[in-house]
Amino acid sequence: MVSPRVRKIADRIQVIVAEMLERRVKDPRLGFVTITDVRLTGDSQQATVFYTVLAGAAGEQSDEAALADTAAALESAKGLIRSEVAKQLGMRITPSLTFVADALPETARHMDEILARARALDEEAAARRVEQYAGEPDPYKKPREIPDEDSDDEPDDGPEVDDDDETDPDD
Numbered sequence: 001m002v003s004p005r006v007r008k009i010a011d012r013i014q015v016i017v018a019e020m021l022e023r024r025v026k027d028p029r030l031g032f033v034t035i036t037d038v039r040l041t042g043d044s045q046q047a048t049v050f051y052t053v054l055a056g057a058a059g060e061q062s063d064e065a066a067l068a069d070t071a072a073a074l075e076s077a078k079g080l081i082r083s084e085v086a087k088q089l090g091m092r093i094t095p096s097l098t099f100v101a102d103a104l105p106e107t108a109r110h111m112d113e114i115l116a117r118a119r120a121l122d123e124e125a126a127a128r129r130v131e132q133y134a135g136e137p138d139p140y141k142k143p144r145e146i147p148d149e150d151s152d153d154e155p156d157d158g159p160e161v162d163d164d165d166e167t168d169p170d171d
Helices: 004-023 063-076 078-088 105-126
Strands: 032-040 046-054 094-099
Touching: 004 046, 004 078, 046 063, 046 078, 046 105, 063 078, 063 094, 078 094
Parallel strands: 046 094
Antiparallel strands: 032 046
């Protein structure tokens, strides 16, 4: 776990580096850079600065070209940035800076693609699904009706015919 003192120093380094890149570093290779995080070792001797670059910043170039140009610009301005960090922090030992391109945007883009693919598959499965419930259409039990023997609920088939008599007595 990082101590609160180290976290405060890391936050301050993040602000100082962002201001330096905005105001003092005038390298044309430097694209639209955002400092996303700074991680400092426990002894405050090494700082890793994570950054992202907005593509198309320097003359509509690709992501990889913008990232490579910005990495070269940051590497060449590392001494100037470290001296400003030392001046503003006022610490006895100034941390050495290491600039690392942040993988978070690429990971987020990859996760968005996976979620979009899963959403499309869900919609396809929903389109193929037949919308009907399992079981009977009316699942509630109804009271059983017992017919009465005296009632005339059953339809008559006509007059009753006695089948036992085969001959007619009037003959």
